[in-house]
Amino acid sequence: MTDANTTRIRRLAPWGLAAAGAALCLAVPVLAQGAGLAMLGTLTKGEWTIKQRGGAADRKICLKSGAELIQLMHRESGCSRFVVEDDAARVTVQYTCPGNGYGRTSIRRETGALVQLESQGIHDGMPFQMTAEARRTGPC
Numbered sequence: 644m645t646d647a648n649t650t651r652i653r654r655l656a657p658w659g660l661a662a663a664g665a666a667l668c669l670a671v672p673v674l675a676q677g678a679g680l681a682m683l684g685t686l687t688k689g690e691w692t693i694k695q696r697g698g699a700a701d702r703k704i705c706l707k708s709g710a711e712l713i714q715l716m717h718r719e720s721g722c723s724r725f726v727v728e729d730d731a732a733r734v735t736v737q738y739t740c741p742g743n744g745y746g747r748t749s750i751r752r753e754t755g756a757l758v759q760l761e762s763q764g765i766h767d768g769m770p771f772q773m774t775a776e777a778r779r780t781g782p783c
Contacts, residue, residue, distance in 0.1 A: 679729040680736070683709025687755045687779045695775040705783035712758065712777060713748050714738060716766045743767065755779075 686709045693702045693715065704711055714722060717740045728735035732752045739745040746764030753759065756779035763772040 679726045680710065680734055682729070682731055682734050682752055683712070683750070685709075685755055686752070686758065688783075689779050690781045690783050691777050692780045693760070693775050693777045695773055697774075703780070706779070707783075712750055712760060714740075714746065715748070715760070715762060715773065716746055716764065716771055717743060719743065746771075 686706060688706055691704055691706045691712075693704065695702075702715075704715075706712070713724070713736050717738065719740060722738045722740040724736050724738045726734070727737055727747070728749070733749065735747065735749040737745070737747045744765035744767065746762055746766070748760065748762040751759040758777050760773065760775045760777055762775075763770070765771070
């Protein structure tokens with residue numbers, strides 16, 4: 644290598660490191676989004692009964708992955724999700740459903756068969772707020 648090439652490499656090296664560092668910083672949130680929500684997978688599969696506070700009728704859902712608890716007000720597919728919090732005992736997910744509103748749901752695990760839910764957002768142009776307990780009540 645000539646002295647001119649060595650000098651050029653030394654001048655450009657910091658820029659290459661900076662570019663690599665920036666790419667890594669941008670990739671980390673994307674990687675974090677893909678591997679999250681492991682707590683939901685620890686919930687017992689089967690029929691779950693959701694009891695809302697405030698007198699609303701009980702609701703039953705079939706839990707297959709745990710993700711069914713995230714969008715209780717927006718049952719349609721095609722919603723985008725962003726994981727806000729992902730701990731061993733609590734997850735919080737914000738989601739947007741094009742043309743039908745958005746929501747933010749927090750799920751706190753007490754046991755594999757009992758969770759506390761808090762959800763709020765906009766559905767069909769109207770605000771909603773829900774606080775509930777969900778409990779496994781049998782097979783689907």
